[in-house]
Amino acid sequence: MNSLNPDRKRQLLPLLLAALCLTGCREAPDEPQVALRLHYQVGDTLYYEYTANGTATYPDTVTADKTTRTYERRLRVDEVATDLTPSGNYLLAWTYHLPARVEDEEESEPGDFTINLEISPQGRIIDVTNLETAKTLFHDMDFRTYLEQTQPVFPQRALKIGDSWTQQVKVLSPEAEPVVTTSNYVLEDLTEEDGEPIAIIAFDGDVYLPTAPEKDDDSGAVSAEERIRVRGRMYFAHERGQTIRVETNAEAEITRVIVEDGLVARRSIEIEQQSHLRLIEP
Secondary structure, three states, X not given: OOOOOHXXXXXXXXXXXXXXXXXXXXXXXXOOEEOOXXXXXXXXXXXXXXXXXXXXXXXXXXXOOEEEEEEEEEEEEEEEEEEEOOOOOEEEEEXXXXXXXXXXXXXXXXXXXXXXXXXXXXXXXXXXXXXXXXXXXXXXXXXXXXXXXXXXXXXXXXXXXXXXXXXXXEEOOOOOOOEEEEEEEEEEEEEEEOOEEEEEEEEEEEEEEEXXXXXXXXXXXXXXXXXXXXXXXXXXXXXXXXXXXXXXXXXXXEEEEEEEOOEEEEEEEEEEEEEEEEEEXX
């Protein structure tokens, strides 16, 4: 039996590999990638419905027992793109429509308020104004700090499924060292809903919300802090640059610190909440 010389074998090897690839080898398809960005035209108006259900557990002021109450909240948020800055950021007006609430057989008046913010296409909060009108819902909470901790800032790079990023926010505490909170995001899937491409972004993070000490005539100096653990998913229509819905589970502890006559007392409220934010037709 004749055998091929070594040089001839070396010449045939590439041809053999090429033939094998024609029958069975395929190049790995490129993984889809998306660049996540917000997008608005001046005058765009989006309508979101927000619903939340939760339980609040707090110590009874008379006994050593704890009391648990359930609650529900529903409101609508209108988002209007009012202008585009020379640097390419968006100016938005968020109007909150609060329905009347019934507490202890008394019905509150419905209330609307509007806040204004500047946000980059990546989602970075640049400025928040008109917050004094928001005390109806947010009381003394630093709403800008809350937004900076909960609004995802999309990376500069394009992302493929499984890519993740982390963002940290330094929160100034009026009574202690600054607290750094961390949120983790991952592009969990690229799918379609009603024929529209959707990026599903899973998130897991912490939120810290302090309030400045204030004088209470009945209980002395009072301050509070809220620590929240949030997990959920954001559904983002990446071709038009709009959030379709956000589903969130949150566990929070609100601690009130009371200082009176040199004595310190702490009272904590534990909250578990499930919330949904979804884009709706007007």
